[in-house]
Amino acid sequence: MSKAFTKETDGDDDEELGLPALPSGARNYITPAGYARLRAELFTLMDDERPKVVEIVHWAASNGDRSENGDYLYGKKRLREIDRRIRFLTQRLEIAEVVDPVVHHGSDQVFFGATVTYAEDSGTERTITILGIDEADSLKGQVSWVSPIARTLLKSREGDELKLLTPAGVIDIQVLQVSYPTAPGATV
Known part of the structure; x- marks a missing residue:
């Protein structure tokens, strides 16, 4: 098969961050303060940072040629980083067991x-x-x-x-x- 038909990635597109290992069958214990910090980070990313980056990417895309547009390229990369962190935090908070x-x-x-x-x-x-x-x-x-x-x-x-x-x-x-x-x- 020709290489033209294989998907190449730059290594950071959809690569999931590895979750820190938990012992088999163990719970993800966390203190109330730790849970609150993770939750606050999640909401900051979703409500503040992501919309700002989306706005920048939208503006940069409207400027035409995207292949050499630094704002567009950096914005898309930052958007992937934010989305990856949102997925990570969402997964961790879903399995968290708060212990005071x-x-x-x-x-x-x-x-x-x-x-x-x-x-x-x-x-x-x-x-x-x-x-x-x-x-x-x-x-x-x-x-x-x-x-x-x-x-x-x-x-x-x-x-x-x-x-x-x-x-x-x-x-x-x-x-x-x-x-x-x-x-x-x-x-x-």
Whole structure:
């Protein structure tokens, strides 16, 4: 068959963004704040950004030759990016299960939404917060609940000694402190 009849893509047309992997049969846990952020981003894209880009593309298309029209070409590319992100956010919000970590406030056991301080056998102390895969930010000390450290810590209690499997080998860790956010307006 001639190459003239095969479809070539530039790699970003309809290629779906890979969803972060969830364990088989697991739910997509997310905090109320994380859900609200994703929802706000979705509505901003649909109500503000997309209409503005559509208007620019429409204006650029009316100027004639589209093959060398930078506004048209960039606008179409940006439109594909926005549509791809809208599809991603819609899919993630549809399967999200909102879990409020406030319900565990005062508990010393590690559940979703906990902020945990632990010590490695080397003496290094680390503090992490266990969140959903769509909201965790490692630069802020947040980890996904499906990460190795979170899976090791889940259901443990303050004082527990655990073994964490890392690429460098097994590390002994001890849970020092477990905390949860308080309900808005609650007194401690």
